[in-house]
Amino acid sequence: MLHGTVSRPFPLGKIGGLDATLTPTLQGAALRNYFGVSGVTQITPGISLKLEKPTKNGTFFLEAFGKHQFGNEKKGMEDHTYWGVGGGWAF
Amino acid sequence: MGIRMKRKQTLKQKAWLFLAGLVSLLPGGCGLPSSELHGLVKTSVQPYVSKAGFIVNKKLKRQDLVSARYGNFSAYAWQSQEPRELDVGLRYNHEFNERLSGWAGPVVWTYPGKDNPLGTRDVALEGGLNWQAP
Numbered sequence: 001m002l003h004g005t006v007s008r009p010f011p012l013g014k015i016g017g018l019d020a021t022l023t024p025t026l027q028g029a030a031l032r033n034y035f036g037v038s039g040v041t042q043i044t045p046g047i048s049l050k051l052e053k054p055t056k057n058g059t060f061f062l063e064a065f066g067k068h069q070f071g072n073e074k075k076g077m078e079d080h081t082y083w084g085v086g087g088g089w090a091f
Numbered sequence: 092m093g094i095r096m097k098r099k100q101t102l103k104q105k106a107w108l109f110l111a112g113l114v115s116l117l118p119g120g121c122g123l124p125s126s127e128l129h130g131l132v133k134t135s136v137q138p139y140v141s142k143a144g145f146i147v148n149k150k151l152k153r154q155d156l157v158s159a160r161y162g163n164f165s166a167y168a169w170q171s172q173e174p175r176e177l178d179v180g181l182r183y184n185h186e187f188n189e190r191l192s193g194w195a196g197p198v199v200w201t202y203p204g205k206d207n208p209l210g211t212r213d214v215a216l217e218g219g220l221n222w223q224a225p
Contacts, residue, residue: 035216063135070171086135086154 002030017060018062027067041077044069058091072074102201106168106179107157129160160184165194167215175203193220 005027012020025046032038046067053060064085071077135149150173158167163184170177180198187193196217202211 001215003217005219005221006224008224009219065135077139082137084135084137084151086133088131088133089157090131091129 001032004028015051018053021050021052023048023050025067039075040072041075042069042071057087060087060089062087102177102203106177109179118188127161131156131158131160133157145189177201177203191220194218 005025006026007023009023011020012022014020025048026045027044029041030039031041044067046065048063048065050075051062063086064083066083067081069077069082071079115167133156135154137154138151153174154169154171156167156169158165165182166180167182168177168179178198178200180196182194182196184194185192195216198215198217200213200215
């Protein structure tokens, strides 16, 4: 499976003392598998808002995101809309 | 004499233990500088939303990711709920320039649910290109 992502971060400055970034993304994937499915399976535009707090021990972050998958029905992939929130730590 | 407890580990538990062991062994055990070690721990929740855009399942599904990177190589484990899935993979990462990076490596996709039509486990080679606009 091959994945491709194009993104562009837009720094929004400080929100509540945290570094805010808005990032539109465009993802795509192509598949070739045992079942004979090959080709582009989905194109997924999305957007995320990330709030980051850099520290000496790494960066803590909170994220809200939304995505819509345009699935290739000929490959058995459906359209889906996703959104959610998350958080993590990168060091 | 102690009592030896027998407890069968699930594949998920084995995967997390493998990754934890890998992270702990990488820098110190090899005498390599730990400053080269980078990691990511991430969890997110999201409702499942239908193709029409309406929420069809109000139960939030959680996704967790743990990854560790040393130099150009990284290992990761990712799991999601509904549908249940656990992926464990290795990657070789390469940065072509400031904007373009790529990766490739093997991954094992595991579907714990017995009713998954894709089977219970798949092995695949994955690769990707990420391009970030200035």
